[in-house]
Amino acid sequence: MVAGSAGRCGDRTDRRTATGMGGVSSAGRCGPCPRGGDTFTGPFPSCRFALFLAAAITPFLSNMSVYGPVVKIHPVVVASIVDSYERRNEGASRVIGTLLGTIDKHSVEVTNCFSVPHNESEDEVAVDMEFAKNMYELHRKVSPSEVIIGWYATGYDITEHSVLIHEYYSREAQNPIHLTVDTALQSGKMSVRAYLSAPMGVPGKTVGVMFTPLSVKYVYYDTECIGIELLQKTRTSPSRTNGLTSDLTQVAGSAAQTQEMLSTVLAYIEDVLAGKVTADNSVGRYLMDLVDKVPMIPAEDFETMLNSNINDLLMVTYLTNLTQTQIALNEKLVIM
Amino acid sequence: MLAQHSTVSLVRPCFLSGSQVVLKIIKHYQEEGQGSEVVQGVLLGLVVEDRLEITNCFPFPQHTEEDADFDEVQYQMEMMRSLRHVNIDHLHVGWYQSTFYGSFVSRALLDSQFSYQHAIEESVVLIYDPIKTAQGSLSLKAYRLTPKLMEICKEKDFSAEGLKKAAVGYENMFEEVPIVIKNSHLISVLLWELEEKSTVPSKHELLSLSSSSHLEKSLQMLMDRVDDMSQDIVKFNTFSRNTSKQQQQKHQYIQRRQQENTQRQSRGEPPLPEEDISKMFKPPQPPPRMDTLLIAGQINTYCQTVKEFTSQNLGKLFMAEALQGHNS
Numbered sequence: 001m002v003a004g005s006a007g008r009c010g011d012r013t014d015r016r017t018a019t020g021m022g023g024v025s026s027a028g029r030c031g032p033c034p035r036g037g038d039t040f041t042g043p044f045p046s047c048r049f050a051l052f053l054a055a056a057i058t059p060f061l062s063n064m065s066v067y068g069p070v071v072k073i074h075p076v077v078v079a080s081i082v083d084s085y086e087r088r089n090e091g092a093s094r095v096i097g098t099l100l101g102t103i104d105k106h107s108v109e110v111t112n113c114f115s116v117p118h119n120e121s122e123d124e125v126a127v128d129m130e131f132a133k134n135m136y137e138l139h140r141k142v143s144p145s146e147v148i149i150g151w152y153a154t155g156y157d158i159t160e161h162s163v164l165i166h167e168y169y170s171r172e173a174q175n176p177i178h179l180t181v182d183t184a185l186q187s188g189k190m191s192v193r194a195y196l197s198a199p200m201g202v203p204g205k206t207v208g209v210m211f212t213p214l215s216v217k218y219v220y221y222d223t224e225c226i227g228i229e230l231l232q233k234t235r236t237s238p239s240r241t242n243g244l245t246s247d248l249t250q251v252a253g254s255a256a257q258t259q260e261m262l263s264t265v266l267a268y269i270e271d272v273l274a275g276k277v278t279a280d281n282s283v284g285r286y287l288m289d290l291v292d293k294v295p296m297i298p299a300e301d302f303e304t305m306l307n308s309n310i311n312d313l314l315m316v317t318y319l320t321n322l323t324q325t326q327i328a329l330n331e332k333l334v335i336m
Numbered sequence: 337m338l339a340q341h342s343t344v345s346l347v348r349p350c351f352l353s354g355s356q357v358v359l360k361i362i363k364h365y366q367e368e369g370q371g372s373e374v375v376q377g378v379l380l381g382l383v384v385e386d387r388l389e390i391t392n393c394f395p396f397p398q399h400t401e402e403d404a405d406f407d408e409v410q411y412q413m414e415m416m417r418s419l420r421h422v423n424i425d426h427l428h429v430g431w432y433q434s435t436f437y438g439s440f441v442s443r444a445l446l447d448s449q450f451s452y453q454h455a456i457e458e459s460v461v462l463i464y465d466p467i468k469t470a471q472g473s474l475s476l477k478a479y480r481l482t483p484k485l486m487e488i489c490k491e492k493d494f495s496a497e498g499l500k501k502a503a504v505g506y507e508n509m510f511e512e513v514p515i516v517i518k519n520s521h522l523i524s525v526l527l528w529e530l531e532e533k534s535t536v537p538s539k540h541e542l543l544s545l546s547s548s549s550h551l552e553k554s555l556q557m558l559m560d561r562v563d564d565m566s567q568d569i570v571k572f573n574t575f576s577r578n579t580s581k582q583q584q585q586k587h588q589y590i591q592r593r594q595q596e597n598t599q600r601q602s603r604g605e606p607p608l609p610e611e612d613i614s615k616m617f618k619p620p621q622p623p624p625r626m627d628t629l630l631i632a633g634q635i636n637t638y639c640q641t642v643k644e645f646t647s648q649n650l651g652k653l654f655m656a657e658a659l660q661g662h663n664s
Contacts, residue, residue, distance in 0.1 A: 075530055076359035082522050083356050083392070087423040111363065115422045128421070135418050141411065142397045143367055183522060190522075190529045218533055221366045223469045224359065230474045231355045231517065232527055250473045251651045254543050294659055302660050309653055313646040316551065320639040323562065327632045330565075331505050334572055334628065 071177060071194040072109045072219040075228055077152075078181060078192060084115035085154045085183045092120065094155040096165060098132055099179060100139060100146040108149055108177060109219065112139065116151075118165075125161040127168065150177030156186040158195070158211055166197055166209070178211065192216055265290075349514040350388040350460055350478055353381070355523055357393050358476065364395040365434045365466045378412065379430040379462065380419070388458040388513075392424050393432060428452070430478075432462035437550075437557055438641045441509075441634040443626075446481070450489040453481055460513050468641075471547055478513040485509050506632035545652055551645060558638040565631050571623045578620040586617050 077099070088095045097115035101108060114135045118127040136148060151169045153162060162178065169176040178195045195211035220228065265287070271277040297305075352358065357379070365375050377395040381388065394415055396408070416426040430452060433440060440463050452459040460478040468475035481489070484504050519527070597607040 074359075074363065076356060076363050078526055078530075079354065079356040079359055079523065082526055083354050084422060084424075086520060086522060089423065111367070117421050131418060131421060134414065138411065138415055138418070142364075142395045145367075185525065190525050192529070216533075218530060221362070223362050223366060223466060226469055226472060227355075227358050227362050227474050228527075228530065231358065231519065232531060248647055248651055251543070251648050251655075254472070255651075255655060258543070297660065302657075306653060306657055310650065313649055313653075316555065317643055317646045320558075320642045323558070323635060324639045327506065327565065327635055330569065331632060334569075334625075 069196075069214060070107045070217055071179075071214050072107055072217050073179075073192065073194075074109075074111050074219060074221075075224065077110050077113045080113050081115075081152055081154065081181050082183060082190075085181075089117075094120070094153055096127070096151060096153045098136065098148055098169075099150045099152055099177065100136070100143075101149045102145060102147070103149060110149065110177075110179070112143070112146055113152060114139065120161055125164060127165060129168070148173045148176070150179065152179040152181060154181050154183040156180065156182045156184065156191075163197075163209055170197070177214070348387060349516045350390065350458070352515055352517045353389050353391045353520075355517070355519060355527075357390055358474070358517065360393055360395070361432055361434075361462070361464050361476070362466075362469070365464065368395070368398060374436070375434045377432050378415075378428060379432055379460075380416075380425050380427060381429040382425050382427055383429065383456065383458050386458065388429060388460065390429060390462075392419070394419070427456075428459070429456055430459040430461055432464060434464045434466055437467060437554055438465060438637055439557060439634060441630050441637060443630065446485075446489070446630070449479075449481055450486065453486060454490075462515075467550065471550065472544070476515060478515050479510040480513055482508050482511050504629070506629055506636055509629065509633050543652060543655075545649070545656060547645075547649070551642070551649075554638060554642050554645070558635065558642065561631060561635050561638065565628070565635060568623070568628050568631060572628075575620060575623050582617050582619065589617075 081095075081097070084095050084097060095115050096118050097113055099110050100112040100114075101110040103109075116128060116132045116135070118125065120126075139146065148169070150173065151165065153165075158178070158180065166176065166178055169178075175196060178197065180191075180193050180195070182189075182191045182193075194214040194216050196214055198210050198212055199207055200210045201207040268277070268283075269287070272279045361377070364377060368375050375395065375398070377393050379390050380392045380394070381390040383389070397411070416428075420426045431448065433445070445461065449459075449461050452461075458480075460480050463477050463479065465475035465477075482504075485508070488504060593608065600607055
């Protein structure tokens, strides 16, 4: 059923155009092949074959779980991808770019990316490879440990052009990862998916490329976590802006958050006591742990500890104020 | 050093468009800047009316002895040219630097910021404090040189008279520019997605009470600076003592001369020629005032950070007390 779409089609030979990569471009639609089971000439796999397979797999993607190595992505990568999508040229429907990162035994960590200019039309796709090489060199100067581990494209589907671009990237890195970021929100939300390509088919006769999905995990450095938390606040403000607050307001904010969490827990407990919700033993154990975390210290000891800490802090404040007065005085005497 | 609170609201904020600038800076420090090394990079963006918008950034590689022939300017040029191809704003609007416990006021910073500000009036330097950020709250501040300081730098007149003329004190050196982060709708969608998919529990570092080591370190740096300051003061005192001594000597010399002249006149001899006094008594070199100013500015920043820190900690301690009070 599938083999028939491979092979040389009558009208396809005429429309073979060379792309910047020196390969066969993906042609447009062609009619049913007059002869089935023909051998495919040319170095590149049949794109329609790949497309069919990708299309067959897509409905199952949301249900697929761990399948091969795990791809760990830092949020900076996705943010840059979204930003380059917003800056794309007029008429371009998607952007592509290179992914940089490190490879582990079991996982791949994507830490950086840059976009690569490319032109895409019905018949051909051209990617500026010189640019990609240059950018990679520049990036290497800053972080020599990052290597090319794949490429990304915005959009929901894997198109025929993707296969060609993927071929190119497999020359740059072994087993490149293909990442798709659905910026057009076709599936209702911005899904980020990763794929590995695997050759398949009948060797010697019809070969194709299958994109197998990988599981995507987001990893953060500690500081990134905190940065993201701050950025999350912009979601809720009406103008999507957020200023950076300082000192006591932050503590107040954290305290308010903790208070919220405590009230949720309290509401749950009341429901359980009133019999509205069945008690869950594991939750009960967590609650026990929570209450135990507040240390039982006799009142006088705690008073002394608290007072000594407060005294230290007050002393430091006093000394810093003194220093500030001192330098102000010094300035008046010496400079002015 | 920082403009007073009343004037901060008059300073127009600078906008960080999109979260990738913040995330890139964080990542750059995390990967390349362990220890007390400073990481730097360039900010790109545009100036809209009189508002500054920062839209992207790229890092600078570290300076190492092996790459002595590494051409910084060339790297920058290449990077900007490449970024132009992908429609990223290639206008230099500032630069960023990481800091170690809040110490960033230095001559180098002043010079770099001056050259940036000379080209573009609105440019800022973003100071990122990774250690403070790891304690719970993103510490990213933007500074710009005050117009008064710009004047002085332009004329390169760093002597005491120059500073006095412009009335620049350590408090009017830099002005802090409030930062506002603006996100587009797509990025908001991304943030929602991250929140759903993220398996990392949110950290509550901010409420941790065990941050005394940070306080110790800050105070240590403050003490070092105060030592520098006192050395400077000693130098200045010696200088003023020397000048006054010299003045006295000059006076005495002139008086003696006059006396001799009157004596000679009374004896009918020609008076001695008036010698050039300034050549005889060379005035001592006044110590450079700019360094004092910078040290004072740095001490001020340290003091501000320490005070912020103590106020936060006091709040946390009172919260702990409330928690304990309920228990007992």
